[in-house]
Amino acid sequence: MSESSKKHKAVAPSQLNFVIFVCSTSRYQQQKDGVKIEDVSGYLIESLVKASGHKVLFKKIIPDDKTQIQNAVDPDAIPTLPTAVPPPAGTENPEPQLPGN
Numbered sequence: 897m898s899e900s901s902k903k904h905k906a907v908a909p910s911q912l913n914f915v916i917f918v919c920s921t922s923r924y925q926q927q928k929d930g931v932k933i934e935d936v937s938g939y940l941i942e943s944l945v946k947a948s949g950h951k952v953l954f955k956k957i958i959p960d961d962k963t964q965i966q967n968a969v970d971p972d973a974i975p976t977l978p979t980a981v982p983p984p985a986g987t988e989n990p991e992p993q994l995p996g997n
Contacts, residue, residue: 916955
């Protein structure tokens with residue numbers, strides 16, 4: 897493992913937060929009509945995330961429609977983690993750095 901990978905792993909959170917969106921028009925309509933649904937893929941994803949030690953903030957079934965998907969995903973409502981940013985031009989370290997490091 898590279899030195900930068902070791903440094904990243906040392907400061908990276910051990911538990912991440914996830915939001916699960918299941919895109920299925922038929923399941924969405926069934927849920928809207930009050931029919932009990934069997935969402936096998938959504939439950940599988942949720943169980944794998946939790947089994948890996950992470951947290952599911954919420955799971956939502958939405959119709960498979962571009963506009964509906966865009967409306968459902970509100971970036972202001974979903975917590976995000978810092979992403980790697982490239983170093984300033986001319987720096988000696990060519991690897992991206994996490995903000996705050």
